[in-house]
Amino acid sequence: MSFVFLVEQVLNGLQFGVMLFLMAAGLTLIFGVMGLINLAHGSLYMIGAFAAAATAAATGSFLLALAAALAASALAGAVIERLVIRQLYDRDHLDQVLATFALILIFSEGARWVFGSFPLYLAIPEALSGPVTLPFGIEYPRYRLALIGIGLAVAAGLFWLISSTRIGVQIRAGEADREMIGALGVDIDRLYLLVFALGAALAGLAGALIGAIQSVQVGMGEPVLILAFVVIVIGGIGSIRGAFIGALLVGLTDTLGRVLLPGLFGLLLDPAAAASVGASLASMAIYILMAGVLIARPQGLFGSA
Amino acid sequence: MKHILLAAALAATAGMAQAEVKVGMITTLSGGGAGLGIDVRDGFMLAVKQAGRDDIEVLIEDDQRKPDIAVQLADEMIQAEDVDVLTGIIWSNLAMAVVPAAVAQGKFYLSPNAGPSALAGKGCHPNYFNVAWQNDNLHEAAGAYANSAGYANSFILAPNYPAGQDALTGYKRFYESDLAGEVYTKLGQTDYAAEIAQIRASDADSVFFFLPGGMGISFLKQYADSGVDLPLIGPAFSFDQGILQAVGDAALGVVNTSQWNKDIDTPANAEFVESFQAEYGRLPSLYASQGFDTANLLMSAMDKADVADADAFRAALTDADFTSTRGDFAFGPNRHPVQDIYVREVIKEGDVYTNRILDVAIEDHADAYAAECPQ
Structure with a gap:
């Protein structure tokens, strides 16, 4: 196992992690500010990917596709916040889970109704295709490097927004004490709508960016949603910093687990059995990580007890 | 549960003496992987439509790619609808959940896709026919x-x-x-x-x-x-x-x-590709060809035997006396294709x-x- 190989895998883990962060950031913001469990967050990811694929097919421009993904998912987020989510803020988590699960079914069947059952085509832009050679002779896909850059830039922007702007102050205050900021005259309806649309837009952006290297199809959001929940549980629910660290931990654990565990078992077992056992254990690795974090810090790494 | 009833028996007038064959199709029409089920269904229904028969009725239900739902649908089709033949399942894990119980109750099962090894070897059954391939x-x-x-x-x-x-x-x-x-x-x-x-x-x-x-x-x-x-x-x-x-x-x-491609050079295949495209506005996939062949196999057996006479119907299915889109088609001793x-x-x-x-x-x-x- 060479150094170059390991560096490439660490980059893969980072890239996976920052994309997970885009998903988890919205989820954790919405939970932190509004106390809402939004299972339909994966559908917003799917909406971003579908909007991007449709726009790219019509115009041929990847930038327009990204803009369309942001707009469509933010709009969808705003609409469901107004129509559905708003009724749920005072209800218990079970009602929220039921209603947002219903939204998953509605969005999935709606997407099938509009776009059909077959996967859509979305390619990476010409300028970012192909591999690039990094120092030490590491060959790495240019697009994945761009994903790492975009993910880090969005994370930095989000930290700035939360720590240094008026809206950020309101968001942090909303996390600390929902009723009090209402009493202080902050328009809580507008704040909720804004946070929800922002979270939705981040999910849509992730969907569009990832859609270019994966399959744009109905149901693509749910596997990512599960990982995003793991991320926010590890990071501490409501904490953006926790979501960032949690996402990187999950990304690196998953990628390196997949690569290193089968090799490790290869020392003990024959290749076919080692591949199978190692792969099985690797798919559990992030859940073992989550369990470990929960035992040591039940509130998550950056959660407030 | 939505209940799509597609009856090819449009003109079935009461009192007709002809044997009716009732087919239960359980396939994946929603969720990830729905494209496969839709192709199998469309291929199957195209063959039924082309034959213009009024003695076959097809009930189509969506299993959502979930074994428990497939089992529930199969029970309903066998007990409440009393179908003669089951077909349609795409995924091997669903087939393993449905097929053994269905054939044990005397129903015929024609697989248009899944071919798990467990049903080809020791677990093979005289009423189970695979029209696609064994998985390997x-x-x-x-x-x-x-x-x-x-x-x-x-x-x-x-x-x-x-x-x-x-x-x-x-x-x-x-x-x-x-x-x-x-x-x-x-x-x-x-x-x-x-x-x-x-x-x-x-x-x-x-x-x-x-x-x-x-x-x-x-x-x-x-x-x-x-x-x-x-x-x-x-x-x-x-x-x-x-x-x-x-x-x-x-x-x-x-x-x-x-085992199939659209350029297999036989008249039957050329006609299938052309008519599928005309009917649905897209090229057929191998799954569509498998659905089409499954329906034609079933109808070839219906021409030879009454489904009520299980032994005769089984023999008629085993003959595989139909023109496959794949050209030559025959069943091996375990009723899986040799192709x-x-x-x-x-x-x-x-x-x-x-x-x-x-x-x-x-x-x-x-x-x-x-x-x-x-x-």
Whole structure:
């Protein structure tokens, strides 16, 4: 196992992690500010990917596709916040889970109704295709490097927004004490709508960016949603910093687990059995990580007890 | 539960003496993988429509790719609807949940897709007919092709579930040289950067992969962009008509194995491809051809025997006296196909990505489990 190989895998883990962060950031913001469990967050990811694929097919421009993904998912987020989510803020988590699960079914069947059952085509832009050679002779896909850059830039922007702007102050205050900021005259309806649309837009952006290297199809959001929940549980629910660290931990654990565990078992077992056992254990690795974090810090790494 | 009733028996007047055959089709019409079920259904219904028969009634239900729902639907169809024949299931795990119980209750089951080894060997049943392939077949053909292409060091990967393990076993059964690596991925995995890096770091000269549906789309797109340019081989499941359009240029030139392709040069196949396109406005996939063949097999048996006479109907099905879209078609002793498996290559025709046949990978190929099937 060479150094170059390991560096490439660490980059893969980072890239996976920052994309997970885009998903988890919205989820954790919405939970932190509004106390809402939004299972339909994966559908917003799917909406971003579908909007991007449709726009790219019509115009041929990847930038327009990204803009369309942001707009469509933010709009969808705003609409469901107004129509559905708003009724749920005072209800218990079970009602929220039921209603947002219903939204998953509605969005999935709606997407099938509009776009059909077959996967859509979305390619990476010409300028970012192909591999690039990094120092030490590491060959790495240019697009994945761009994903790492975009993910880090969005994370930095989000930290700035939360720590240094008026809206950020309101968001942090909303996390600390929902009723009090209402009493202080902050328009809580507008704040909720804004946070929800922002979270939705981040999910849509992730969907569009990832859609270019994966399959744009109905149901693509749910596997990512599960990982995003793991991320926010590890990071501490409501904490953006926790979501960032949690996402990187999950990304690196998953990628390196997949690569290193089968090799490790290869020392003990024959290749076919080692591949199978190692792969099985690797798919559990992030859940073992989550369990470990929960035992040591039940509130998550950056959660407030 | 929505209940789609598609009765071909439009003009069935009361008192007609003709035997009615009631078919229960359980297939995947929603969720991920719905494209396969829709193709099987459309192929099947096209054959029924073309035959213009009024003695066949087809009930179609969506299993949502969930074994528990498939079992529930099968119970309903057998007990409440009293169907004679069941068909439609796409996935092996669903077939394993439904088929043994259905055939044990005296129903016929015609599989238009799934062919798990457990139903081909010791668990075979006189009322279970597979019209598609035994699961290992296309992978075995890929192994045979790798030998003839002179590959000496294959890197192989598949998802970590029974059909994935069967795939690698099938490939290794025919492939004669060394393995550069053997990797199991997570079922439903969408990112293959780590695996592609392993391929890059190995000294492989070829890559065999079995990643059906969306997994294959993701893998092909990422592989094409990675700069690794070793030749790929796979079974047709990552290269069907529904998937190729979503993969685009990344699939061009990739070699894959299939028991069917639209350019198999027989009149029946040409007519099938043309009429499918006219009816549904898209090219048929191998799944559509399997649905079409399943319906034609069923109707050929209905011409020879009454479904109420199980022994005669079974014999009529075993004869397989119908014109398959694949050309020659016969059942082996375990009622699985004995057929040619082809090597295809992905090409672009105008704006549409599709396959063309390069060669025959294995002629008259039967499965490895037939001998275990008690006669």
